[in-house]
Amino acid sequence: MNPDELDNFLSLRSYINGFSYSYADLALFNKIKEGFPDNCRNKRNISRWFGHIKVLSTNNKPKLSTCLISSKSDDTDMSLDQLILNKLADCKEIDSLHFASERNLDHQKVVGAIKSLVALPGNYVEVNQQQTSNWDLTDEGKLFMCNGSYEYILYNSIPKDGILQKELMKIANAKIGFSKAMTLGWIKIDKSHENGPTVFRKAENVSDVVKDLLTAIQDKKSVSDKQIQDLKKRKLISPIISKFYLVSKGQGFKTTIEKPEADLTFEMLQDNSWKEKTFKEYNFSAKGSPIASGYLHPLMKVKSEFRRIFLDMGFSEMPTSRFVENGFWNFDALFQPQQHPARDAHDTFFISDPEMTCSTQFPEDYLTRVKETHEEGGYGSTGYNYDWKISEAQKNILRTHTTAVSAKMLYLLAQEKEFKPAKMFSVDRVFRNETLDATHLAEFHQIEGVVADKNLTLGHLIGVLSAFFKKLGLEKLKFKPAYNPYTEPSMEIFSYHPGLKKWVEIGNSGMFRPEMLLPMGIPKDVNVIAWGLSLERPTMIKYGINNIRELIGPKVNLNMIYENPICRLHKM
Amino acid sequence: MPTITVDQKTLFERLGRSYSQEEFEDECFDFGIELDDVVVENEETKYKIDIPANRYDLLCVEGLSRALNVFRSKVKVPGFIVNESIEKMVIDESVQNVRPYCVAAVLRNFKFTEENYNSFILLQDKLHQNIGRERSLVSIGTHDLDTIKGPFTYKALPPKSIKFQPLNQDSVMDAPEMFDKFRQTYLKPYLQIIESAPLYPVITDSNGIVLSLPPIINGDHSKITLNTKNIFIEVTAKDHKKARIVLDTICAMFSEYCSDKFSCESVEIETKEGNFVTPKMEIRTEICSAKEMCLKSGITDLTPDQVADLLSRMYLPSTCDGDKVSVNIGPTRHDVLHQCDIEEDIAIAYGYNNISKEIPGIYTIGTEQEINKLSNSVREELAQAGFTEVLTFSLCSKDDISSSLRIPKAVENAVHIANPKTFEFQVVRTQLLPGILKTVSSNRKMPLPLKLFEVNDIVIKSKDEDTGCKNFRNICVLYCGKTSGFEVVHGVLDKLMVALNEKNYSIRQSSDPMFFSGRGADVLLADKSIGHMGILHPEVLANFDITLPCSVLELNLEHFV
Numbered sequence A: 001m002n003p004d005e006l007d008n009f010l011s012l013r014s015y016i017n018g019f020s021y022s023y024a025d026l027a028l029f030n031k032i033k034e035g036f037p038d039n040c041r042n043k044r045n046i047s048r049w050f051g052h053i054k055v056l057s058t059n060n061k062p063k064l065s066t067c068l069i070s071s072k073s074d075d076t077d078m079s080l081d082q083l084i085l086n087k088l089a090d091c092k093e094i095d096s097l098h099f100a101s102e103r104n105l106d107h108q109k110v111v112g113a114i115k116s117l118v119a120l121p122g123n124y125v126e127v128n129q130q131q132t133s134n135w136d137l138t139d140e141g142k143l144f145m146c147n148g149s150y151e152y153i154l155y156n157s158i159p160k161d162g163i164l165q166k167e168l169m170k171i172a173n174a175k176i177g178f179s180k181a182m183t184l185g186w187i188k189i190d191k192s193h194e195n196g197p198t199v200f201r202k203a204e205n206v207s208d209v210v211k212d213l214l215t216a217i218q219d220k221k222s223v224s225d226k227q228i229q230d231l232k233k234r235k236l237i238s239p240i241i242s243k244f245y246l247v248s249k250g251q252g253f254k255t256t257i258e259k260p261e262a263d264l265t266f267e268m269l270q271d272n273s274w275k276e277k278t279f280k281e282y283n284f285s286a287k288g289s290p291i292a293s294g295y296l297h298p299l300m301k302v303k304s305e306f307r308r309i310f311l312d313m314g315f316s317e318m319p320t321s322r323f324v325e326n327g328f329w330n331f332d333a334l335f336q337p338q339q340h341p342a343r344d345a346h347d348t349f350f351i352s353d354p355e356m357t358c359s360t361q362f363p364e365d366y367l368t369r370v371k372e373t374h375e376e377g378g379y380g381s382t383g384y385n386y387d388w389k390i391s392e393a394q395k396n397i398l399r400t401h402t403t404a405v406s407a408k409m410l411y412l413l414a415q416e417k418e419f420k421p422a423k424m425f426s427v428d429r430v431f432r433n434e435t436l437d438a439t440h441l442a443e444f445h446q447i448e449g450v451v452a453d454k455n456l457t458l459g460h461l462i463g464v465l466s467a468f469f470k471k472l473g474l475e476k477l478k479f480k481p482a483y484n485p486y487t488e489p490s491m492e493i494f495s496y497h498p499g500l501k502k503w504v505e506i507g508n509s510g511m512f513r514p515e516m517l518l519p520m521g522i523p524k525d526v527n528v529i530a531w532g533l534s535l536e537r538p539t540m541i542k543y544g545i546n547n548i549r550e551l552i553g554p555k556v557n558l559n560m561i562y563e564n565p566i567c568r569l570h571k572m
Numbered sequence B: 001m002p003t004i005t006v007d008q009k010t011l012f013e014r015l016g017r018s019y020s021q022e023e024f025e026d027e028c029f030d031f032g033i034e035l036d037d038v039v040v041e042n043e044e045t046k047y048k049i050d051i052p053a054n055r056y057d058l059l060c061v062e063g064l065s066r067a068l069n070v071f072r073s074k075v076k077v078p079g080f081i082v083n084e085s086i087e088k089m090v091i092d093e094s095v096q097n098v099r100p101y102c103v104a105a106v107l108r109n110f111k112f113t114e115e116n117y118n119s120f121i122l123l124q125d126k127l128h129q130n131i132g133r134e135r136s137l138v139s140i141g142t143h144d145l146d147t148i149k150g151p152f153t154y155k156a157l158p159p160k161s162i163k164f165q166p167l168n169q170d171s172v173m174d175a176p177e178m179f180d181k182f183r184q185t186y187l188k189p190y191l192q193i194i195e196s197a198p199l200y201p202v203i204t205d206s207n208g209i210v211l212s213l214p215p216i217i218n219g220d221h222s223k224i225t226l227n228t229k230n231i232f233i234e235v236t237a238k239d240h241k242k243a244r245i246v247l248d249t250i251c252a253m254f255s256e257y258c259s260d261k262f263s264c265e266s267v268e269i270e271t272k273e274g275n276f277v278t279p280k281m282e283i284r285t286e287i288c289s290a291k292e293m294c295l296k297s298g299i300t301d302l303t304p305d306q307v308a309d310l311l312s313r314m315y316l317p318s319t320c321d322g323d324k325v326s327v328n329i330g331p332t333r334h335d336v337l338h339q340c341d342i343e344e345d346i347a348i349a350y351g352y353n354n355i356s357k358e359i360p361g362i363y364t365i366g367t368e369q370e371i372n373k374l375s376n377s378v379r380e381e382l383a384q385a386g387f388t389e390v391l392t393f394s395l396c397s398k399d400d401i402s403s404s405l406r407i408p409k410a411v412e413n414a415v416h417i418a419n420p421k422t423f424e425f426q427v428v429r430t431q432l433l434p435g436i437l438k439t440v441s442s443n444r445k446m447p448l449p450l451k452l453f454e455v456n457d458i459v460i461k462s463k464d465e466d467t468g469c470k471n472f473r474n475i476c477v478l479y480c481g482k483t484s485g486f487e488v489v490h491g492v493l494d495k496l497m498v499a500l501n502e503k504n505y506s507i508r509q510s511s512d513p514m515f516f517s518g519r520g521a522d523v524l525l526a527d528k529s530i531g532h533m534g535i536l537h538p539e540v541l542a543n544f545d546i547t548l549p550c551s552v553l554e555l556n557l558e559h560f561v
Helices: A003-011 A023-033 A044-059 A080-090 A096-102 A107-119 A139-147 A150-157 A174-184 A209-218 A225-233 A266-271 A298-312 A364-376 A390-394 A403-415 A458-471 A514-520 A536-543 A558-562 B008-015 B021-031 B061-071 B093-097 B114-129 B175-182 B240-257 B290-297 B304-313 B339-350 B370-384 B408-413 B433-441 B486-499 B538-543
Strands: A093-095 A125-137 A187-190 A198-201 A237-249 A324-326 A351-353 A396-398 A422-431 A443-454 A477-481 A487-497 A502-512 A526-534 B003-007 B034-041 B044-050 B081-091 B101-107 B138-144 B152-157 B200-204 B210-213 B231-237 B263-271 B274-278 B284-289 B318-321 B324-329 B450-461 B469-480 B505-509 B515-525 B528-536 B550-556
Touching (some): A023 A044, A080 A093, A080 A107, A080 A125, A080 A237, A096 A107, A096 A237, A125 A209, A139 A209, A150 A174, A174 A187, A209 A225, A225 A237, A298 A422, A298 A443, A298 A458, A298 A536, A298 B370, A351 A396, A364 A390, A364 A514, A403 A422, A403 A514, A403 A526, A443 A458, A458 A477, A458 A487, A458 A502, A477 B339, A487 A526, A487 B339, B003 B008, B003 B114, B021 B034, B021 B061, B061 B114, B061 B240, B081 B101, B093 B152, B101 B240, B114 B138, B138 B210, B138 B240, B152 B231, B210 B231, B231 B240, B284 B290, B284 B339, B290 B304, B290 B324, B290 B339, B304 B318, B304 B324, B304 B339, B370 B450, B370 B469, B433 B450, B433 B550, B469 B486, B486 B505, B486 B550, B528 B538
Parallel strands (some): B081 B152, B081 B263
Antiparallel strands (some): A093 A237, A125 A237, A324 A396, A422 A443, A443 A526, A487 A502, A502 A526, B003 B044, B101 B231, B101 B263, B138 B231, B152 B200, B318 B324, B450 B469, B469 B550, B505 B515, B515 B528, B528 B550
């Protein structure tokens, strides 16, 4: 192609062939790079193409598919394992060493390719590992190859009329050369010569046998054992052990390599190719992929579980969506005296706005009965004998327990025309203005259960608690006398913790005092049993969390929420 | 629950036997006290024991060991003798407005040892802390009677005119000087009890010597020493009943060290309304049916005799006549207000763990609160949509709900806490958003995007409720990533509306300052706003220390119940 045509050709194209860099570009580039013809240099399009290919040729290999000059099959572009298979198709057996040297390849690479063929499922090839011991020239041996053996050098250094032994021995390695040459009968010595001991040639013509032998070894020609032993003794050769492989066709031999599939795909199902494909082994010891998912909070999971337990037992949920209470329902209705430390600002959050509940909001006659019971007693009680103030009852607070709601529910129950037994529960937030530490927050969740019926006894309370905690997987319970201002008798509930090997307090319980129930109008023969526990404590035990701040609040690490088991309380 | 520290050796000596720790724990458990901790100090083993808050008689080793010995049937409840008054206390009307009540007693021929002296001081401390509510309701002064001379006067005087040498101080000073001095000491918390009163209460003897300035400090003049023989005890209070309980308790506990064991001497109290003597050391007798009392415990196998025995072990000496049990409630058992307290003692003495279990025979059907049922379904929906539930606090700072969200007026609707210990507890949240934003802020290293939600209560002022405050159940959904993800949050709204079977909703662009301009909207249900959504304003993000864009949706769930 003349330069004008080429320039014209390239005016519309970036490459000689197609849309990418190919051997066609490279071939032309190589052809014209030596002495870039002057008539090309002023061709704008050729120059542009030339500069472009120059950059590409330094670090890019041309694309094969569009290669024009690769029409004759070229080994170097084929993968090594494919080459081996192709070769094996034509012969019975391949010797890896041979194969490597024939193609001037690194033997290790050939071995690698063979191993990958072996690893392919489907038994492509059979492999037989072999070992040859060969002889290699030592450095000294190599020196012999260049310069000849010491004895040969020594022989050639002797002039026709001899040389003084003294002089002769000045050549390098003369000592070895001398004794060898003597043994071979190449030289003789005249010790009685007038000038002193003199060495003469004895043989007329010698050939360097050692060098010839070494040459034969290097050329891998056979050499007799004795000769080998001699050379070995002279440290001119050393043994080399080389491992190589004899590769032959396996049962499933074919020349097309099918890479095993990593996965079953839609296409394979479509074209039924899954039947012929081989599949990579799955790594069962690795982790699966992380799953993008939503998660529920562990405390809420435990909460749901507790609700389910109550519902299973036929309890009805109380309306506890009411964080702000007044002193009346939170304390006074429960017969908790107004000077009780729990009503102190150290323990309870008071509300500054809106500060009070209007006094008309309380049921008037009930309020009077509550006041009288606190002040003077009644209903069989001595009362607390103090001045009960409505202003304390009116104070708005953040409820310190959900029992405030239970009290209101019991009051409503008492207003029904005819008493109906009731089983009620709640799980909701309560607030304490306490000092915060690893297990205490200003707000936490209280779980509460209440049963009201005629003639309930402490035995019933123990029975209900046993049934309830059995559902949590806690069967070993014991009860300790305790004091609560609004229950009598009161019992703390302990459970044996097999992990900690001790009894752990798990809740509080009791029977509501008559001073609380009778002013409400609950019939005298009705007893009310109740118990409570925190939601956080069992959750922390269940999920092994030591600091409550790692469970609730904005400082919680989301990983804690992402990584936790489903909640099966009875499997604690 | 008060905790007292007692010397193990002394306790075991008094109990007449020694215990392994486990044995002692078991005995405590059955009795209703708890061995909280065991500490070894200077080679002496000390037990820290938790005492129920209503048992003031167990707050010293004397009372505790006596009650345990009675419980173990080792000794009987002692009978207390009150001798006739010699001393008199005159209560002046002037104390009416500051600390109106005073009662007193005398313990004669008392023998102090170093050990009982310490116990005597410790009991006063415990009584001050518990029933005395840090001295605000009741405070105790004890004096060497031989250094003072009755009759005594309890009156209120102008602070400047009260001059005496306070206990363990080396000079005479007036009340304001004392207050200045005590402000640096452990007495500081008590000063505010009377500080704002125009007149301070003071007890003086007939020579004008100041015994005490209740509830702050005693005079040095009359202080108790190990050589004190006769003790004068005065108890001043804002609550008469509590004053009597405290005085009874001290006399009941420490009269055992008088030469005439378990006897004390009364003091005549003179008031404008009339005179009376204290301590009463009264025994109240209740006559109750044994059968009725056992009914509540569910104990069926006790005879009235056995009931009386069990009660006697609980420091309530009792006898029976047929089914009628006479229960004597002495001065150490002021906690007994009602028959139910006696019934509890029967159950304790019988052993809670010996009572047989029963299941109430009631047929009931469990029901859920509709709002909670709905919340749980919505929570499931959101988690299934790939969002993660967080749980944040109901309390937060004023800024969190207002200025940080660029809506300063929001504090007006909020419920405010009067006594927060930190800024974090100033108000109840009016939105769920601040808590979620704080969660985002402290989870910066998590892979993006963060998709969070919370379904929980907020509280807003409302005339609908008696307290003027009403809870609302809200849903808050947040997306935080490299891009705002507004369309994701919008998608969540659409999904929720499908889940709630609500077709009649619409979105109207708003100018809510919380949101990035043009990217905020109200969510309407038939023209009524039920929430909002939008891309948060960059200043809001900065206020919560968030560097990535966030989109949020917050809805009130109550409309869907």
